[in-house]
Amino acid sequence: MGGACSRKRGHSVEDEGSRRVASGRLSKAGSSKWLLFSLPRCGSTVLQKGQTKCPTLMELCVAKIREDIAKYSSFSMLPRDISQQIFNELVESFCLTDASLEAFRDCAIQDMLLGEYPGVKDSWMHVIASQGKSLLSLDVSCSDVTDSGLLHLKDCSNVQSLSFNYCDQISDRGMEYLSGLSNLTSLSFKKSNAITAEGMKAFRYLVNLVNLDLERCLKIHGGLIHIEGLKKLETLNIRCCNCIRDEDILSLSGLINLRELQMSSCKVSDAGISHLKGLKKLVHLNLEGCPVTGASLEFISGLVSLLYLNLSRCCLSDEGCRNFSDLVKLKVLNLAFNNITDACLMHIKDLINLESLNLDSCKIGDEGLLNLKGLLQLKSLELSDTEVGSIGLRHLSGLCNLESINLSFTMVTDGGLRKLSGLTSIKSLNLDSRQITDVGLSALTNLTGLTHLDLFGARITDAGTNCLRRLTALVSLNVSNSHITNAGLHHLKPLKNLRSLSLESCRVTATELKKLQLSALPNLVNVRPE
Template identity: 60%
Template sequence: MMGGICSRKRDQPVIEEGGVSRVVSGRYGKSSSSKWLGTSSFRSTVEQSPGVAGICPSLLELCISKICRDIDKYSSLSLLPRDVSQQIFNELVSSQSLTHDSLQAFRDCALEDVCLGEYPSVNDNWMDAICSQGSSLLSVDLSGSEVTDAGLDLLKDCSNLQSLTYNYCDHVSEHGLKHISGLSNLKCLSFKRSSAISAEGMHAFSSLLNLEKLDLERCPEIHGGFVHLKGLMKLKSLNVRCCKCVTDSDLKAISGLTNLNELQISNCNITDSGISYLKGLQKLNMLNLEGCNVTSACLESISALVALAYLNLNRCSLSDEGCDKFSGLTNLKVLSLGFNSITDACLVHLKGLTKLESLNLDSCKIGDEGLASLAGSVLLKNLELSDTEVGSNGIRHLSGLKNLENLNLSFTLVTDGSLKKLSGLTSLKSLNLDARQITDAGLAAITGLTKLTHLDLFGARISDSGANSLKHFKNLQSLEICGGGLTDAGVKNLKDLVCLTWLNLSQNCNLTDKSLEVISGLTALVSLNISNSRITNEGLQYLKPLKNLRSLTLESSKVTASEIRNLQFAALPNLVSFRPE
């Protein structure tokens, strides 16, 4: 990621997305499979039991479901069409039902994708069946597995392999890496967080002339190995984030990779001198330098990269001096300058960046005058102003940003009265107003922003009277009102917010079980936090309808862990995280 444009100051809720159903080819033969290249999990069309809400399942769905249930009865599935075998395999992985023994049924099935990232108990014993797919195998993910050098050696028979993901694995050595040097068709290779990847070990990559994407994030021993990448002229993406060992000399070694489109070197030991080696990478579209030891002087070199669309300079040592170089980067769409010592004087040089869609100024010394420079950035969708000196007078400069979707004003000097100037931002979907000076009046001033799906009022002083304004936000999916003055009467205003999936009402000390009775109707909820309240064990009964609930936090209340466990067992099978625990 380039860095959050509207990042939160607290832990973000994790919204897990379900798998995407695939359209199955109309003809099921060995030659009809689509070649799904990538490292993400592949979901079959049968995510649950066949049939959805009264819709009759197809014959194929019924067959796949039946075979998955009885997989231990089959010694081989090799006579099935490849597309069908692939879907059965994907479904077994998705449901965590695949075992070493059941895997044997897939020998010689000509599978194209074996996605076993983070799958339990995968080791060398699995590799013989996996590699029996031979030249049909296009992508393999063994992340988090216990596969060793011996297991990687078996991949030599998979000559058409295009994607190999081997993240978070510590069971391979420099010798084991040599086994992949013959996989000349590899396009994507990922070895995140592996201490086995050393400068010498990277020599195995030098023969992978078709490699387009290489991910070595958090590999602590790769300094000096970049010389082995010089000949990889098709390389488009290189990620070495959080590799403290990487220095300026490593960038010099890759300065000739003119097809590089994406380079992530955040939190590396890179200086202004190292950035000068990048000037010849004219196709570079994305550059992530967050946390590097660079100053504004590096902008002289960066200004030569005219194709840049994404630039992350968060947590560097930038000052206003040299910021005039930004004016030449007219293709920029995303610019992150958070946690730097820049002021309003820097923003003057952003006026000509008419393609800018996202701007991060978190914790910079930006004030009201600086926002005037953004008034012409009409394509802006995301604006991060948290912890700046922006106040009520500056907000008026945002009124013309009609495309703005995400705005973070937490810990600023913005007051209730100025929020009326946001009323014209009708595209706004996410708004963070975590500030003590925001009250009921401020919430009432933004009721016209009916497209809001995320509203953060964490530190605002919202009472029952102000909560009445919440009825206008029918599309809200995420809501935080913490430390305000809400009682059960105020919570009643949430009853029609049926789209809510994430609700945080912690530190409203007067909330009782009656609030849970209201919340019981919000059946889409995935995360609920009502800590520091008067909720009791008796009130837990109201949570039984919340079948989607995955996270429940009731710390510093009158609820016991044992009763939450009873609720989990009896009514909330999807609840995986709760406090007290």
């Protein structure tokens, strides 16, 4: 029959097992076929009810080992790929313990991803470090590992990726132990409050570092000077590091290969942004919540490779917005919660590659939308809490690629929705307005591709729900704070794809909603009220 179960006549399993033992040891790169003979034969009864795909023999074997893990004292003789699969299975099933971890000592495992796994501590680092030069990636985020635990990694010289996010007991002393790991390409220390600028001296030796994450590290002011020589660095995350000032950013000016820079909620002003003007390869820049003004756009406009720019919650006004016109490659632009008006949009009209534009809570009105009619690649448009009304929506009628639009807390009425009826590409629509009635809802029946519809607060009744019958692609529907009653629920029965339904503060009962769920909407998993 061929395959692993094919045997020559007279050649017993015991004979082969004896021959392997006699050879002295098993090669870690060797065949895994022997495993089929080391475990009991698994029949089809191991398949769980409702399972449609038959598991592989390897999956069955690994599952059996997980069940009998207490019987095994060491996996060091197994081929590495099998040891890795067993380790992964124990982690995913939360079956890895102090005792079972010991069986993986000296197994040459490459990836030990234990982020948020309970019970990880310094004693585990002995076994982790025993993988030696084979270890390539390690994640012990949210663990109790301390500086002493990092000491054991000094022999794992080939490790490429380390994650110590939310490890509160790692300090500058522990960072010293990482300085010799020159093959590191990715390092993450999110919310590690014990790390200071002094500890960051270890970074200067990590010459191959490509990705560095220091989000919410609140004591690193003055430490960025130690990464100015990391010329291979491509992504840097210093989000929510409110200790970062303009003088820190000067250290980034020579990182010519930087492609992504996350700096939201830092105390960086226009002077700091001026140091970024030489980063011509920068693709992604996030300055949300930084106290920058329109003057910074003079420097940002020179970043000709930019595709993603987030200036939400900054101090922008119309002044300086003319520089937006130079960012012709931009695909995503977030200007939410700024003091910009229609005058700013005049300088955005030539950004024909834009796919996402966020103008939430800006002073944008109907006339400003005229500048968006040429943005034919636009897929997502956020206009929540602006001064846009029904008249302005006529300028959007040609945006045939628009998939998501948020019009909550605007002046849009029923008449305005008719101007959206031709945008059949829309999948997500948020109206969230007390100005929408059953009449407006009837204008949406052509949008048969809608998957998410939010009508929170709309003045729709049971009659209006009849308009939803054709929107059979709906996955999420919010009609909270409307006038719908139990009588209108039967109109929702054709919505077989619905997974989330919110009817809070409506005149419906939990009993009737449960009936609807059981009789007609089998995929519904999130229902309010319950």
